[in-house]
Amino acid sequence: xxxKLNMRKRYELLTRxxxxxxxxxxxxxxxxxxxxxxxxxxxxxxxxxxxxxxxxAYWKYQAEKDKKLYAVMDSFAQNNAHLNLSDGxxxxxxxxxxxxxxxxxxQAHRGFARLARQFSGEGAQIACQxxxxxxxxxxxxxxxxxxxxxxxxxxxxxxxxxHDRVWYLSVPKSYFDDAKSAGPFEFITSVxxxxxxxxxxxxxxxxxxxxxxxxxxxxxxxxxxxxxxESRHMTLGLEIIKxxxxxxxxxLPIIQGWIDKHFWRAYRVLGLVSxxxxxxxxxxxxxxKEAWDIYFVENSGALFNxxxxxxxxxxxxxxxxxxxxxxxxHQVWGIFYNYIHAAAFNIGLPTEAKMNWxxxxxxxxxxxxxxxxxxxxxxxxxxxxxxxNMGLPQLxxxxxxxxxxxxxxxxxxxxxxxxxxxxxGEKFHTCSDGCKDIFxxxxxxxxxAWLPVHQIFQGNCGGAEIPxxxxxxxxxxxxxxxxxxxxxxxxxxxxxxxASPATSxxxxxx
Amino acid sequence: MSxxxxxxxxxxxxxxxxxxNALEQENPKASFDYQPGMVRIEAMGELxxxxxVVCEQAGRDVDLQELHLTLISLSGNIEEDDDxxxxxxx
Amino acid sequence: MSLxxxxxxxxxxxxxxxxxxxxxxxxxxxxxxxxxVYDVQPTTNFHYPATWDTEHQLFDASRTAIKMKDxxxxxxxxxxxxxxxxxxxxxxxxxxxxxxxxxxxxxLLQNIPAEVLDIVRxxxxxxxxxxxxxxxxxxxxxxxxxxxxxxxxxxxxxxxRIGMAxxxxxxxxxxxxxxEDTLVAARExxxxxxxxxxxxxxxxxxxVLADWFEIMVAQNVVMDGLLYPxxxxxxxxxxxxxxxxPLLMLIQFMTEWYDETVRWxxxxxxxxxxxxxxxxxxxxxWTQHWLARLEPAMTSIASLGFGDQAAEQVxxxxxxxxxxxxxxxxxx
Numbered sequence: 001x002x003x004k005l006n007m008r009k010r011y012e013l014l015t016r017x018x019x020x021x022x023x024x025x026x027x028x029x030x031x032x033x034x035x036x037x038x039x040x041x042x043x044x045x046x047x048x049x050x051x052x053x054x055x056x057a058y059w060k061y062q063a064e065k066d067k068k069l070y071a072v073m074d075s076f077a078q079n080n081a082h083l084n085l086s087d088g089x090x091x092x093x094x095x096x097x098x099x100x101x102x103x104x105x106x107q108a109h110r111g112f113a114r115l116a117r118q119f120s121g122e123g124a125q126i127a128c129q130x131x132x133x134x135x136x137x138x139x140x141x142x143x144x145x146x147x148x149x150x151x152x153x154x155x156x157x158x159x160x161x162x163h164d165r166v167w168y169l170s171v172p173k174s175y176f177d178d179a180k181s182a183g184p185f186e187f188i189t190s191v192x193x194x195x196x197x198x199x200x201x202x203x204x205x206x207x208x209x210x211x212x213x214x215x216x217x218x219x220x221x222x223x224x225x226x227x228x229x230e231s232r233h234m235t236l237g238l239e240i241i242k243x244x245x246x247x248x249x250x251x252l253p254i255i256q257g258w259i260d261k262h263f264w265r266a267y268r269v270l271g272l273v274s275x276x277x278x279x280x281x282x283x284x285x286x287x288x289k290e291a292w293d294i295y296f297v298e299n300s301g302a303l304f305n306x307x308x309x310x311x312x313x314x315x316x317x318x319x320x321x322x323x324x325x326x327x328x329x330h331q332v333w334g335i336f337y338n339y340i341h342a343a344a345f346n347i348g349l350p351t352e353a354k355m356n357w358x359x360x361x362x363x364x365x366x367x368x369x370x371x372x373x374x375x376x377x378x379x380x381x382x383x384x385x386x387x388x389n390m391g392l393p394q395l396x397x398x399x400x401x402x403x404x405x406x407x408x409x410x411x412x413x414x415x416x417x418x419x420x421x422x423x424x425g426e427k428f429h430t431c432s433d434g435c436k437d438i439f440x441x442x443x444x445x446x447x448x449a450w451l452p453v454h455q456i457f458q459g460n461c462g463g464a465e466i467p468x469x470x471x472x473x474x475x476x477x478x479x480x481x482x483x484x485x486x487x488x489x490x491x492x493x494x495x496x497x498x499a500s501p502a503t504s505x506x507x508x509x510x
Numbered sequence: 511m512s513x514x515x516x517x518x519x520x521x522x523x524x525x526x527x528x529x530x531n532a533l534e535q536e537n538p539k540a541s542f543d544y545q546p547g548m549v550r551i552e553a554m555g556e557l558x559x560x561x562x563v564v565c566e567q568a569g570r571d572v573d574l575q576e577l578h579l580t581l582i583s584l585s586g587n588i589e590e591d592d593d594x595x596x597x598x599x600x
Numbered sequence: 601m602s603l604x605x606x607x608x609x610x611x612x613x614x615x616x617x618x619x620x621x622x623x624x625x626x627x628x629x630x631x632x633x634x635x636x637v638y639d640v641q642p643t644t645n646f647h648y649p650a651t652w653d654t655e656h657q658l659f660d661a662s663r664t665a666i667k668m669k670d671x672x673x674x675x676x677x678x679x680x681x682x683x684x685x686x687x688x689x690x691x692x693x694x695x696x697x698x699x700x701x702x703x704x705x706x707x708l709l710q711n712i713p714a715e716v717l718d719i720v721r722x723x724x725x726x727x728x729x730x731x732x733x734x735x736x737x738x739x740x741x742x743x744x745x746x747x748x749x750x751x752x753x754x755x756x757x758x759x760x761r762i763g764m765a766x767x768x769x770x771x772x773x774x775x776x777x778x779x780e781d782t783l784v785a786a787r788e789x790x791x792x793x794x795x796x797x798x799x800x801x802x803x804x805x806x807x808v809l810a811d812w813f814e815i816m817v818a819q820n821v822v823m824d825g826l827l828y829p830x831x832x833x834x835x836x837x838x839x840x841x842x843x844x845x846p847l848l849m850l851i852q853f854m855t856e857w858y859d860e861t862v863r864w865x866x867x868x869x870x871x872x873x874x875x876x877x878x879x880x881x882x883x884x885x886w887t888q889h890w891l892a893r894l895e896p897a898m899t900s901i902a903s904l905g906f907g908d909q910a911a912e913q914v915x916x917x918x919x920x921x922x923x924x925x926x927x928x929x930x931x932x
Contacts, residue, residue: 002704002777007592013780014769015762017787018732024804033652050588053575055763056693061578063690066683080610106640106748110659113742113755114652122732126762129739133755137682140636143617147635151612158618164644177647180658201583205519205548212546220547224521227582235588285546299585302515306587306600450645474618494609 011052019044019122033118037183040248044121047243050235051127058130062137069141069225076218077148086214087282088153088492089483093210094146094219095155095345096276100172101203102142103163107176108191109135115184124243127236128188134229145222152495153488155344158474162344165461166473167452168272168336170400174449175269179262181445185244186258192237194262194315198303200230201295202270206277209285238303245310252311261441263315264434268399271332278329278358279350287361292325317434320409326362327408330370335404337377338389342466344475346483349378369413386482390466392453396431397421397446398438405431423447516586516597517552526580528568532559535567548582557586558596623672636681637748638672653744661746664813666872666879671747674871677863685756689763692853699849700770708846709774716844717775723835723904724851725786726796728768730827733803735761737819744812753864757820764854771850795904798897805893813872814886820865822890825921826898826914828858834913835905866928873929883930891918891932 005013022030034041053061075081085091112132119125150156163169179190208223241259244251274288296318304314333347340347350358355374358366380387393402407415419436421428423443430436439446455461462472470480478487518533520526522544533540533551540553551557564572574595586597615621619639620630630638646658656663661671678684703709709717738758745751772782790796806818832855840848873880895918902910922932 002774003779005773005778007590013773013778013783014766017783018728018765020729020733020736020807021791022804022807023791024801025808030804030807036651051578052590053578054766055759056696056766057575059686059689059693059763061575062686063683065579066686070683083608083610103640103642107642109755110641110743110751113739113751113758114744116758117736117739117743125736129735129755129759129762132739132742133682133759136752136755139640140682143635143640144632147617150617151614154613156617157614160619160639160642164642170645170647173642173645174647177658181646181648181650183651205583209546209548212548224547224582227519228521228578228580231581231584232578234584238587298515299517302585302599305514309600445648448648450647455645491609491613497608 007052008049011049011054014054015122015126016045017122019120019125027120031118031120033114033184034120037185038254039183039185039244039251041121041244042247044119044123046246047121047123048239049123049127050239051232053130053232065225065228066137066141069221070144072221073145073148073218076145081217082149082152083495084215084217088488088495089280089346089348090214090216090282091149091153091488092155092345092347092483093207093276093280094149094216095153096272096280097207097219098142098146098150098156098159099162099166099344100169100272102139102146103160104172104176105135105139105142107180109133109139111176111180111187111191115188118184124240127239131192131229131233131236134233137229138226141222141226145218148218153491154476154486155346155479155488157476161474165452166344166475167395168339168343170450170452171272172269174400175265178265178445185254186262188237188240189244189255189258190262190265192233193241194259195266196230196233197237198263198300198315199266199270199296200234201299202291203273204230205295206273206286206288206291210277210281210283213283213285214281241307241312242310245312256312257441259312260316261438264317264321264432264438265399267321268401268431268435271328271401274329275332275336275347278361279333279354280347284357287358288329289325289361292322297322316437317432320432320434323409324405326365327369327406327413330358330362330366331404331406332401334370334373335393335402338387339393339402341388341481342470342475344473344479346481346486346488348483349374349381365413392456394429395451395453396435397428397449397451398430398435400449400451401431403429403431514555514599515552516555516557516599517550517584518557518581518597519548519550519583520577521580521582522547522549523580526577528564528572529559529577529580531567532563533557535563536560556596556598558589558594558598561593631679633676633679633681633684637675637752640748641746641751659746663744663746664811665882666811666813668747668872668875668879672749673875674747674868675749676753677867678860680753680756682752689760692856693763696767696850696853699852700774703846703849704774708849711843712846713843716839716842716847719835719839719905720771720844720847721775721782721785722789723831723901725768725772725782726790727827727831728765728772729787729790730799730803731761731765731768733807734819734823735759735765737803737806737815740807741812741816745816750816750868754816757861760857764857767850767853771847774850795900798900799894802890802893802897806890813882816868817883817886818890820861821869821925822887822894822921824858824861824865825924826891826894826917828854829917829920830898830902830913831905832858834917835902838905862924866924869925869930870928880929880931884932887925887930887932891921 109132112128112135116125116129116132146156163173179187204223204227208220211219211223244255277284277288336347355371377387395402403416405417406413407417417432419430421436421439428439430439456469462468483489520530530549536559537553537557540551540557543550561574584597586599589596589598615627616630620635623638624630624634642659650658735758738754741754742751745754769783776782806815809815832851836848836851869883873883895914899910899914902913906913925932
């Protein structure tokens with residue numbers, strides 16, 4: 001009778017000992033990325049496998065998940081289930097998702113492949129390649145799910161072209177380029193820990209419960225199905241941090257610096273999610289502030305308590321982000337209200353019911369600071385003077401969001417925050433202490449940023465006039481602007497039988 | 511005290527039921543928060559299930575790794591073997 | 601107010617994403633494969649230089665000397681995107697699971713002659729390290745390669761190698777009733793036995809190649825093209841004839857996997873060579889170099905199972921490979 005092996009031992013025997021110890025080529029050449037960031041690994045065999053899934057079990061479970069997912073997708077399309085949405089305006093959340101998030105899933109796939117080549121310890125190496133193909137799964141299942149929406153709504157027709165060019169999409173793109181251009185340990189700290197472990201719940205849980213709340217069962221299914229991989233990814237994120245700080249004391253300050261940086265970087269990207277959550281969902285299951293309290297303040301508070309014994313502390317400026325939680329979505333939405341004519345999704349002034357919901361969820365800030373501005377804009381719209389900002393905004397050199405965040409943590413929430421740094425005799429502007437710190441730490445990196453507004457001024461974006469630029473983005477006239485009066489609104493009404501189909505067809509003819 | 515909180519979030523589906531039921535049975539102090547499409551299970555310090563109870567709930571032989579099919583998110587450190595799965599705070 | 605169902609607008613605005621329509625047309629619905637792979641990779645306007653490769657952009661077609669007007673000219677004959685891939689593998693693994701169960705339950709290895717099992721220990725089990733090295737090479741292609749149709753297959757291929765390394769490890773555990781003696785001995789042989797050193801040396805040299813397409817040729821075309829037929833077809837057939845037939849059940853995944861893999865490497869060679877005489881020349885130069893390098897390495901390990909027939913066996917698989925390549929436009 002063969003002896004019984006438990007899960008840990010069995011997994012160890014199947015995979016351990018595979019790690020490559022080169023003798024014909026120098027180790028520094030074979031694993032050329034492993035040491036240049038200053039991270040010291042003395043013993044990869046101390047790695048604790050975050051999950052013990054063999055390749056065959058992986059194939060089995062993932063195929064099972066996808067069988068269900070594609071069955072839902074097919075029946076959604078066959079039944080034209082988009083007609084069951086709470087409102088056509090909901091689809092704008094999906095536009096932001098396919099333009100801004102799905103391309104990042106793809107980038108993560110390639111990034112983790114590099115780690116899977118460059119980490120010499122087989123435990124971490126195998127975990128990274130599993131994540132790499134998971135991320136490909138996410139990109140592809142999102143493309144397939146949203147493909148149906150693309151057939152019936154605008155703004156989703158050319159997402160990967162847009163991602164490489166469009167001004168607001170440089171926010172997520174530059175965040176990922178930042179991680180991907182860094183070394184492997186910074187990449188994994190950024191993506192697996194700062195993003196996947198600390199912040200991913202803020203992206204997926206509200207997005208997916210939002211989808212469920214608004215009748216979008218296809219998105220709920222891909223979202224939750226993707227999240228079922230995410231629980232493995234989060235575990236990898238936590239494990240790598242613990243492993244690195246236990247390996248060598250010199251690693252601690254490096255890791256803490258990366259946590260500080262990438263927390264802030266990812267938080268700024270999530271500003272887009274806050275807008276989606278509070279302003280774009282017709283029915284909102286929870287506010288950004290509520291999600292922040294649960295998933296950051298409470299959850300990450302507990303996490304960093306655990307990590308304190310390794311010498312790690314909460315990310316720098318976390319208290320600023322928490323103070324901003326009552327302002328963030330209103331400010332980001334305000335920025336987009338100004339520039340929505342140059343976007344490939346629609347927003348609009350909140351309804352009275354939505355305003356009341358915002359007052360209730362944001363008792364300290366909404367009525368005091370943001371309702372009056374919205375009422376003013378509503379007044380202007382009523383007079384036929386809808387306000388659009390036709391100039392080009394100044395962008396933060398780091399997060400690339402137009403300058404519009406205010407001095408919340410200095411108790412001056414109506415004052416727009418500007419920070420300035422000097423490098424090589426030139427001035428560089430940032431939106432916050434968080435972004436300024438990041439710039440000042442690596443100015444030589446951030447001066448390279450492909451800032452959309454600068455690029456437009458330099459003539460690299462199809463021309464000098466807004467229509468030329470939008471054309472270069474592959475935007476169509478019906479892609480942007482206010483939801484009210486949009487092609488999508490007309491189509492939605494036609495879909496629901498509230499207007500003649502002829503109207504929407506003329507819109508569709510472009 | 512929120513410091514020691516751990517949680518597991520499962521999809522609210524029939525497939526996840528044996529795991530959710532086992533958690534309910536084995537963690538009397540845990541709270542169950544049902545949200546659209548999902549259920550969030552929270553406890554202080556520790557939250558766990560054993561294979562025996564999951565199998566009983568499912569009425570069949572279950573490999574605990576099957577929870578990867580429906581587990582959406584978690585907070586805490588994982589401890590697992592063939593016979594148990596739990597998340598804990600250190 | 602709702603009108604009759606007939607009045608509702610359900611006609612689609614468009615059939616395809618624009619980036620897909622540019623390739624397959626506006627009116628022909630794209631397949632799931634096409635949607636999943638075409639033009640998903642970023643191509644331009646990168647924000648920061650890569651610290652790990654300052655000479656290139658984050659995604660950069662010039663990391664290889666191969667030049668393609670369109671990096672999506674090659675498509676996978678199997679049309680693998682993630683779901684199609686895991687679905688195919690899930691079926692194969694189910695068969696393998698049954699085979700392992702069957703062999704274990706009925707103790708099918710027990711009656712295999714000891715000298716056959718010795719060859720399995722000495723030749724087959726150390727291959728888990730070769731699979732791991734092949735995995736590193738394919739992760740590298742996924743990392744530095746260009747175009748989703750190519751890089752995603754490298755990613756799947758790399759992951760398959762981990763699966764196969766684990767299957768080989770399971771065979772070792774089966775032989776030893778869950779003790780690790782064979783695993784330990786195989787690792788030792790891999791690291792120190794002179795028979796394995798030419799192959800290990802060649803693999804390490806492939807790890808440090810600058811050109812990822814050369815890695816593709818060295819690993820997935822030449823090394824696999826020699827090793828798989830040599831071991832999984834010829835040697836295992838020989839062992840089966842000597843009383844080791846149950847072993848065939850435990851390596852079924854590998855034989856099927858190789859037959860399947862050849863389909864896309866053939867197509868990749870064909871499309872790349874047909875693009876230009878320069879590409880064809882590069883492919884032929886790389887193939888020649890790695891054939892010359894790997895032939896003696898293969899003969900060395902073949903000696904374990906084939907004795908003095910090793911050179912002859914390797915020559916035969918080499919001839920098959922050369923013929924196969926010639927059919928796809930790569931002359932050696």
